Amino acid sequence: MAQLKSGENDKALFAPETAASLKLIACALVSIVLMTIDHRQSHLEVLRNALATTLYPLQHAAQLPVEAFGWVADSLESRSALQDENTRLREKQLFINAQLQKLTALEAENRRLRALLESTINVSAERVLIAEILAVDLDPYRHQILINRGTQHGAKIGQPLIDERGIVGQVNHANLLTSSAILITDPSHAIPVQLNRNGIRTLAVGTGKYNELELPNIPNNGDVKVGDLVITSGLGGRFPRGYPVARVTRVEFDPGRPFAKVIAEPTAHLDRIREVLLILDDIPDPARQEPPLAAPPPASAAPAAPVAPAAKPPARTTNGTTRPAETRR
Amino acid sequence: MAKSIPASGYATIVASFVFALMLSSLHLPPLLDHFRPDWVGLTLIYWCMALPQRVGVGTAWVLGLVLDAAQGTLLGQHALALSVVAFLTLRLHQRIRVFPLWQQALTVALFLLVDQLLVTWINGISGYAPRDFWYLAPVAGGTLAWPFAFVLLRDLRRRFNVS
Numbered sequence: 174m175a176q177l178k179s180g181e182n183d184k185a186l187f188a189p190e191t192a193a194s195l196k197l198i199a200c201a202l203v204s205i206v207l208m209t210i211d212h213r214q215s216h217l218e219v220l221r222n223a224l225a226t227t228l229y230p231l232q233h234a235a236q237l238p239v240e241a242f243g244w245v246a247d248s249l250e251s252r253s254a255l256q257d258e259n260t261r262l263r264e265k266q267l268f269i270n271a272q273l274q275k276l277t278a279l280e281a282e283n284r285r286l287r288a289l290l291e292s293t294i295n296v297s298a299e300r301v302l303i304a305e306i307l308a309v310d311l312d313p314y315r316h317q318i319l320i321n322r323g324t325q326h327g328a329k330i331g332q333p334l335i336d337e338r339g340i341v342g343q344v345n346h347a348n349l350l351t352s353s354a355i356l357i358t359d360p361s362h363a364i365p366v367q368l369n370r371n372g373i374r375t376l377a378v379g380t381g382k383y384n385e386l387e388l389p390n391i392p393n394n395g396d397v398k399v400g401d402l403v404i405t406s407g408l409g410g411r412f413p414r415g416y417p418v419a420r421v422t423r424v425e426f427d428p429g430r431p432f433a434k435v436i437a438e439p440t441a442h443l444d445r446i447r448e449v450l451l452i453l454d455d456i457p458d459p460a461r462q463e464p465p466l467a468a469p470p471p472a473s474a475a476p477a478a479p480v481a482p483a484a485k486p487p488a489r490t491t492n493g494t495t496r497p498a499e500t501r502r
Numbered sequence: 503m504a505k506s507i508p509a510s511g512y513a514t515i516v517a518s519f520v521f522a523l524m525l526s527s528l529h530l531p532p533l534l535d536h537f538r539p540d541w542v543g544l545t546l547i548y549w550c551m552a553l554p555q556r557v558g559v560g561t562a563w564v565l566g567l568v569l570d571a572a573q574g575t576l577l578g579q580h581a582l583a584l585s586v587v588a589f590l591t592l593r594l595h596q597r598i599r600v601f602p603l604w605q606q607a608l609t610v611a612l613f614l615l616v617d618q619l620l621v622t623w624i625n626g627i628s629g630y631a632p633r634d635f636w637y638l639a640p641v642a643g644g645t646l647a648w649p650f651a652f653v654l655l656r657d658l659r660r661r662f663n664v665s
Contacts, residue, residue, distance in 0.1 A: 193592050196559040200585040204563070207578035212628055217577055224571030228523075232572070235524045308529040312573040313536070314630040314637075319574075346574070353574050361629050381633065 215330075218346065222324075225348040232309045232319065232351070239308040299413055301450040302327060304334075307351065316359035316379065318342070320449065323350040327453055331411055334449045339417040339440035340364065340405060341449050356443050357418065358383055365409045366418050369402040377403060377418055377437060383444040386419050388435040393426050395433055403437050413452060511664040515557065518545050518655060519565060527572055536636055537643035541651075542569050542580075543587055543617050544644055547610055548655045550591035551598050553665065562588035575621075576628055583620040587613050603649050611645040 211217045304320040311317045322328045324347050334341040334354050342356040355362055362379040366388070373395060377386040391397055401421040407414025419437035426433050522541040530538060542565060549557035566581030573580070590613055591598070598609050615638075622637050658664075 193559055193589055197585055197589040200559055200563040201582055204566075204578035204582035204585070207567075207581070208576045208624065208628075211577040221571055221577060224568055228568065228572050231520060231524055232527055235527045236529060239529045309527045310529050310535060310538075311527070312575045314625050314632065315574055317574045381630070 218330075221346055222348045225346070225353075226350060229348075229350050232307060236308040300453040301335075302453055304328075304352075304449050304451050306447055306449065311353070314381075316342075316356035316362075316381070316383070316443070317345070317353050318356065318446075318449075319351055319353050320344075320451070321351060322451060323348045323352050325349055328352045328451060333412045333416075333452045335416055335452065336441050336446050336449050338442065339419070340412060341441050341443065341446060343411060344451070354449075356383075357439060358386060358443055364412060364418060365406045366403045367406040368397065368421075369404045369417075370398075371396055373397070374406050374408070375435075384438050386437045386439060388421070388437055389432060391433045391435050392431070393428065393433050397421060397424050397433065397435055399424055402440075511556070511662070514658060514662040514664045515549060515553075518549070518658060521545075523569065523572060526569070536639045538640055539644035539647040539651075540614060540617060540640055541647075542566075543584060543614060544610070544648060544651045545655065546584055546588055547591050547613055548652060550588050551595045552656070552659060554592050554595045557588070558592055559585050559588045576624065579621060579624045582624070583617045586620060587617045590616065603652065606652065607645050607648040610648045611641060614641045614644040 207217065211221075302322060304322040307319040307321055309319050311319065320328075320334075328344055328347045330344055330347050332344045332347075334343060340357055342354045342359070342362070344352045345355040346353045356379070357364055357377065358379040358381065360379050360381040363376045365374070366377045367374040373391065375388045375390050377388055380387050386403075388397075388403065399421055402417055403419040403421065405412040405414050405416045405418055417440045419439045421435060422438045423436040424433060425435075519542065522545040525541040526538070546557070546562055546565060550562070562584040563581045566579075566584035567577060569575075569580040569584070570577045594609070598606055601609065618637065618641050622632055625631070
């Protein structure tokens with residue numbers, strides 16, 4: 174009896190190890206399959222949504238200390254500082270409202286002119302939703318943010334995110350109560366853009382640094398200068414056209430290379446944003462948007478900017494610029 | 503072995519993991535963020551070492567999946583890495599248990615290194631190759647954090663009599 178018992182004990186001592194190895198092999202295989210599916214397809218969104226929704230209270234709790242800190246800082250701010258800020262904001266609003274009035278007139282004029290030209294570009298304003306960024310840190314290698322709007326509020330995969338300075342990114346996982354969005358600087362993100370000054374079209378590819386975007390495919394004789402504003406071109410159908418994306422900060426022409434090395438800095442302060450606007454609908458349909466050769470001047474080009482020579486933009490349509498703005502996953 | 507498992511045990515273990523998950527998504531300034539230890543990994547190593555009959559590869563895998571969802575990484579990435587960590591800990595738990603704290607920390611550093619290398623490797627495959635060696639910083643952070651995590655979790659285990 175005693176022997177039998179010790180035999181059982183021996184089994185108990187050794188059995189878990191083989192069980193563990195088998196489990197490890199099984200887990201590793203399942204993980205690899207999951208990762209492959211998650212990397213290539215979107216079948217796992219349901220699983221991710223379920224997990225993310227369960228995690229919501231936890232993430233909410235995780236950002237409480239940050240919120241509490243902000244609240245304390247706000248409460249301790251002096252009355253005069255608040256009054257100053259209030260005055261400043263009121264002035265700013267007045268200024269913005271004045272500009273907005275002009276914009277309405279310009280929009281109407283634009284629509285009338287386009288009607289005259291029988292152009293079909295849609296310049297209507299987009300519906301937006303304000304979303305707050307949860308103070309939650311995600312994987313440091315991916316430029317992702319978590320926002321407090323989910324499918325329940327109308328968020329969908331692929332919706333563009335903007336802030337008051339420019340394009341921020343796009344939603345890549347929409348959960349029930351939250352969504353995660355990929356920033357334009359993520360190494361796997363590319364957005365179709367054009368230069369506001371002359372309409373040269375290219376892509377803005379993320380580099381993994383918050384202050385750098387790369388504009389590939391601009392030829393060595395391309396007309397790019399430091400300080401040029403880069404705006405969305407609307408090609409690809411994800412991002413509405415005409416929003417500022419970045420400003421060119423570095424241009425290097427190397428005769429040994431077919432293309433110039435152009436680096437731009439995002440206009441949105443991607444590492445400091447707190448609130449974003451989620452563009453809900455009215456994403457221009459690329460099919461009806463632009464016949465490839467009759468490239469019209471950029472919609473929001475400053476009136477003073479000379480319109481690109483007619484021959485220029487078509488010459489650049491071959492540079493792979495028609496690649497969609499999808500995240501290259 | 504055949505002791506009846508007290509119901510409070512599960513609650514304590516789950517609570518410690520939830521807390522670890524919270525710590526791993528807590529918003530930190532960038533410099534601290536670099537060194538942020540893998541809290542979930544540390545907690546897992548502790549429980550695998552202390553209660554190998556209750557916490558093992560399966561728990562690690564599920565935990566990793568939750569961590570993946572929380573961090574926005576590929577589903578399965580942390581799951582794989584943590585499974586391997588749990589397996590290693592299970593293999594060596596009888597030895598690590600009797601190590602002095604500093605020696606334990608070094609062993610944990612090794613486990614965390616494996617964890618970090620696996621995660622970074624998968625990141626590299628999916629297009630997020632690291633540009634520098636900062637990706638090893640969490641290992642340093644984790645090693646330094648181990649003594650504290652160990653003492654805390656041990657007290658927790660004794661307090662709630664988890665076995």
